[in-house]
Amino acid sequence: MDVTPMIEVHRLTKRYAGRTALADISFSVARGEIVGLLGDNGAGKSTTMRILAGFMPATSGTARVAGYDVFHHSKEVRRRIGYMPENNPLHNEMRVREYLKFRARLKGLNRTATRERLDVVLEQCSLTDVRKRIIGQLSKGYRQRVGLADALIHEPDLIILDEPTIGLDPHQIRLVRQLIKNLAGSHTVLISSHILHEVEMTCSRVMIMLRGRILASDTPENLQRLVAGRGQIVAEIAAPPEELKLEWARMGEVEHYEVAPAEGVFQRCALTARAGFDLRPQIFALVQARGWQLRELTRSRHSLEDIYMQVTKPNEEEEF
Amino acid sequence: MRVYLTLTRRELATYFVSLTGYVTIAAVALLCGLSFWVMLRTMGTMPFQVPVTELFFQNPMFWFILLIANAVITMRLFAQEKYSGTYETLMTTPVGDLQVVAAKFTAAWLFYMIMWLPFLGCCYLIQHYAQQAGALDPGVLLGTYLGIGLFGAFFISFGACASALTVNQMVAAMLSMLLGMAVFALGYVAGPGFVSGPWRNQVLSRFCFFEQMREFAHGVIDTRTVVVLLSLAFLFLFLTLRVVESRRWK
Structure with missing residues (x-):
């Protein structure tokens, strides 16, 4: 089995005009892990994910996915990831099956593989009943599952999900969460969320981010012990x-x-x-x-909320 | 190649799943029909020596269609995807920037050519009712469509570039209309004597699009015009590619 980490991030910095979104962060994620990025809005979660997905470059530092540099070997990296951006943008005028087929072809699957994988992901994401429906007419829960199915269609090594349960009702959240949990072992998953309970439920490791920095990185249990x-x-x-x-x-x-x-x-x-x-x-x-x-x-038990508050508190005090 | 074809097919289908495509085609058919009607009235009053197509392109309606339709066709190419966020999902699949630009351009150009099909109907009517074998020469028709295609390629290439520059479709449309009008106005700067004047005048004379389209409609294919239009189209496609790539610049 390949032992190179799925994600290796070394001293990654991203600056937008006059604002530092990521400040010198380093972390690595082993294969098969489900890691949660936890932080407030603007903490740098989406920026980290966009850089890893090859959508934008970092200002400095390196990021590797499956051993490939995200900047220099962007195509190789993109072949290996399934990425669902925040708010899950979809082509609303397309039908579910048609959309997933289109995405599979874009991701380089041939006709036979596309047909096979389509049936698998439609089943996996419980979309078989709505496969002929127009995406724009689907409920938010179904749309989210279409986004997930898209991320899974080419059996990527790494799945990056930016706020996958945002705006869903509790029942839908449970479904999506279960789906993510089922990916453990066969895929490496990186999820971001600002809902603490969510990462606690799904992730084997949690990274807490604040203002472009990683404040803590550990299993939810160890973080519990931190304040035990x-x-x-x-x-x-x-x-x-x-x-x-x-x-x-x-x-x-x-x-x-x-x-x-x-x-x-x-x-x-x-x-x-x-x-x-x-x-x-x-x-x-x-x-x-x-x-x-x-x-x-x-x-x-301390909820991650307590941990989050405790971990982020000293820094805030330092600044004010 | 497979990715390029998949993308082109989808882009082309986008025009037909929304009303935009049908409205554009209907508008062009209406304008073509109006132009045709004006032409028929002229034909009924006096004899004429020029091909029907040339007569058609003496009417400014063609340029009106080209300026407006080009903006409508191209404004959504990149701007809409950026606005809705699907640009991010597209660019994080293993597609090349060149494939994306080429596919979007091809789809827009194909739609543009489909949009000109009603004109073919007008030509057919002339041939049918003129009861003259030479009323419409296939060579002339070919030249006309080559002209339409080449001008379309150029206009669509800068429309695509404008769309890649912004997330707002209206801004993209205005930019491409402005550029289209500027380029078209250049043709009026150049006078008839410019063709043999100093090099600056000679360059300007290449922008006499009104004149050049008439040549095409006459069945005359001037390779200089073909080269200029193709070069300009490639230039703007190259610029579009650079704009798309700029996302990855540090």
Whole structure:
């Protein structure tokens, strides 16, 4: 198996007139990975993708896809990528099958291969029922799937999707997300999003971008661990609040606690542990020893939103 | 080659899936018909010695059609794709810039030639009712269509260039109309004596398009005109290619 990384970006910088869109970023993506680019609007996600797709050159630095330089061997790179730009532009006057056939031919597939691949992607993207419909008359969810089918039609090594679920309803988002997840292993996928939950659900690795820089790059789990020290344990216990407060104060690993009444005799305790401690076994042991009733014991996971806020915060403070 | 043909076919089909194509053809048919009607009226009042086609091209209607239709045909070539974003999906497939420019030009030119088919109908009517074997010489007709094709190639090439320069179709149309009129006006700067004057005048005389089209319509094919028109078309196509490539300039 080829071990060269699918994407190698080295000190990539892109400046538009008077504005730096990408500032000296470097990263690499291994084959078969699903990587999410996460960032606000204007963070440099689309610029990175456009450079990788060979649509525009970088001001400095190099980017390679499957070992080919995106600038010097642009055609070789474009042969190996399936790219869906932001807002998914399509030829609205064409029919789904006709459009995909046209795109397959542009991507160099011969007649036989086109026919074979058409059936596969129409099936894969659940478009078989609408294959004869005019694209302009399709719902946004279907249009998005047409864009995905287009990106997949020539079986590219790398699939680049710029905001693939933007503007879709929750049901459609789930469908598209599942489709992307199914690509894992056989394809390398680079997705951008400003919705944190989305990359968390689909990606094996997340890169957080802010103002043209990559602030963090890791698995969603590792990024979770980054802020795990501040993780909260929630326990709902039927016990007198004073006694609970006394116990939490006595427990050395608890840094901070709050006790609030829940329904009936239950008290809702929100506990913050000292870094690295998992309080759950101790809480369970305590409840058992005191003969109290326990109906909930959970560790609240940090959403990527928390991680994103934490990672981006120091930089913002530096600047202001 | 396969990609070029695929692109050309699609570009040509675009004219026929939207109303633009049909409206353009209908407008040209109407203008041709009007011009033809004016010509028939003239023919009914006095005898004439020139071929029917030449008589047709003495009417400024042809230039009117060429200026307007060229802008309408070419304005969408690049500008619309850039505006709708499909330009990005097109240019990130493994197609060459030259293939894209050549395909768009070919499709626009083919549509332009299709647009001139109603004129053929007018010629047929003349031949049918004139009841004279020599009323319409095939050589004259060939010359006329060669002239139409060559002028069309030149006008479409700079129309394509204008469209590649902008994302706004209206701007592209105005640019190409402006350029068309400027080039056409050049012909009026050159007088009849310019052909044998100093080199500057000789160059200017090559832009007497009105005169040259009459020659074509007379069945006379002047290779100098053919070379000039083809060179200009290639020049503008080259410029279009450079504009398309400029996206990748650092």
